[in-house]
Amino acid sequence: MAISSPSSRSPLLRCREILRGSAKVTRDDAPSPGPEHELNRTFYGIQVTLEAVPSPLPSATAAAVTELARAAAHSDGVNPLSERTLLHLDGEHPGDVHVLAYEGDPGTIEVSGLQSARNLVGYGALSPDGSAELFVAPPFRRQGFGAALLRMLLDHGGTRTSVWAHGRLPGADELAHRLSLEITRELYFLRRTRASLPDPVWPDGIDVRTFVPGQDDAAWLKVNAAAFADHPEQGSWTAADLAERFQQPWFDPDGFFLAVDSATGAIAGFHWTKVEEGIGEVYVVGVSPTHQGQGLGKALTLQGLHHLQTTRNLNEIVLYVDGTNTPARALYTSLNFTTAALDVQYTPA
């Protein structure tokens, strides 16, 4: 079923100011220098300084990363960072590591009225589960920054590092190959434009209602964990992850549907929709394992699509689905979704 978007095509977020110190490290092509080493290296005549910063990232730096990502998204047509990474630029997220790449000496500069390091040209994020993302500002590509960032992420994350390339843009495959990474996961970005929709057909004993924040949280987290037991990024969501989404401007409980057992009220499945910048998204669809195979996923998908297309009057609906999820991809294809882009994940070979 659809999984919450990396949202590499969503607007970038703003960050607040909290200045604090960070461990500065620079690195080069030498094997595993480790975070304490400070080395400078010339790549094609430029010097790169890498800085690994444990969460929380100083907010001035977060603002600079946000601006850099926004510019890269504008130039590439796809945001280089996922929704999770953008959310985690702000606030404290234990275990997260931010890697900053500067051209030469960072120095300082004002960004949005805040003091920040200047010469920031690239950024990499590493989550405690090993998932990583990185990008280099387009004017600074092919100068060695990407390779330096990726080596630093691999130094910190080790063999369980898995790196996402959103949109699989030119350079990602080549860089990954050069550092002996191979593609281990594909995430399809599907799009659908306005077309007729069948009505949902609900299995017997199922009622539909919308999510009530504060009341349904714990029960939903349980069903989400069960439905996505094989999908750690989605299945491991906590109350804090949920609360973080509730605070986003796009959050609308009227677009968050629950299928519940008419007798017990237990949640059997859900379809959480999202609307941003006039585009609807099948944000997360999940069905509890005990209710799978009964047509509930299709009914929930249609319920959300009707909401987005008719109630919200949206012409375009998008979603992300795992490449290995053959049944879900077949369902979305039957509902007129077509592939718009492909995100890939690389891991050490």
Ligand SMILES: CC(C)(COP(=O)(O)OP(=O)(O)OC[C@H]1O[C@@H](n2cnc3c(N)ncnc32)[C@H](O)[C@@H]1OP(=O)(O)O)[C@@H](O)C(=O)NCCC(=O)NCCS
């Ligand atoms: C992929 C990306 C990070 C590369 O950054 P970069 O700073 O340009 O990469 P480097 O200069 O360190 O390149 C290292 C090697 O990768 C390969 N490479 C990088 N970009 C390439 C391109 N456009 N075409 C072919 N090979 C490329 C080359 O082998 C290159 O070495 P070379 O320049 O000596 O030939 C950058 O293009 C980017 O930010 N893309 C968008 C985000 C993304 O895809 N991230 C996932 C990365 S796995």
